[in-house]
Amino acid sequence: MWSGQEFTGESFNHEGFAHQEWRDCRFVACSFRGADLKELVTQGCVFSECDFVDAQLNASEHTNSAFLNCKFDEANLFVTRFTACKMTGSTFIKSNIGGLSINGGDWSFTNLRLQDLRGQKLNGLRLTEADLFQCNLEKTDLRGADLSRATLTNVKLAGADLRGATLDGVDMRTLDLRGTKIDLEQAVQFAKSFGAKVQ
Template sequence: MFQYVEQHYEDADFSYKDWKEAELTRCTFVRCRFIGATLAEVTTTACRFVECDFHGAFLNGSIHTESAFENCSLFEASLFVARFSNCKMTGSDFSKANMDGMTVQEGDWSYTNLKMARLAKQDLRGVRFVEADFTDSDLEKADLRRAVLSRAQLAGAKLKGADLRGAELDGIDFRPVDIRGTVIEAMQAVAFARSYGAKVL
């Protein structure tokens, strides 16, 4: 195990490196490559990753607190039982990532690519997902209470049994979404009606 504190890296290549159980605090990585790297059980605190490539990286059991992953690629990365607490993930791509058992505690996941993500039964309360792409994702029985889903793409998403009470749903087209069994509040029904072209007076 090693510790990095307040380090700054740009265009560095850490591909296939073994950083298991490393502790990173207030570090910044800009356009760095972590392709295939072993980052299992890594702990990051107040770190910032900008346009970094985590293609195929192993982040199983990693813990991230108030860190930022901005416009990063996590294509085919393994995030099994990883934890993100109040992190900023804006613009990052999670295509084909393994997100089983992942924990998300609040934070900003706006503009992320979560197509076909398996997020069933996840506790996603209070998370910002503005304009996130959930196309064909599995959100069955997910807890999305108070989440901000403004203008999110939900075409083909599974929402059966999901709890949307208190969530912000403005600008969503619900026509291609199966909402049977979804829990909503009376006021939210207006957003559903408008997406079907109803004129609510």
């Protein structure tokens, strides 16, 4: 187990860390390209501007850790669990997120475009200015989520629950809300976006 370790600019490319446990460690500008991180457990760790491109993170678990401006492009995140993690500015281009579990946290400014998040429980999640272009959010629980200024162009929302979600700065006219659960305040916001006068 690593505890309290700090690394800056280190290369861990293609190295094996499967089944390890890291606590309160800090990594700055480190590279984990192609690394084996299967079933890795992190607790309270900080990864800043780290590269996880093509890494194997499947079945790993992360609690109260931060991944700031990290790249998870083409990484394997199958059945990975993030609990109360800060993922600000990280990218997930062409990554495998099947069975991904997100329990709270801050995913602001993340790039999740084209990802399949069907049926996910993202209630209360902060997604401020996240790029969700063409994401599949069908039957996704987004109650109380913060979607302020998020990119929701061509997003699939059928069956999703948006009640209590913050949609400030989102062009409601671009959303297909058929079959979506919304609250009264959102319904008024939606009507106003089309020029209706709600009295």
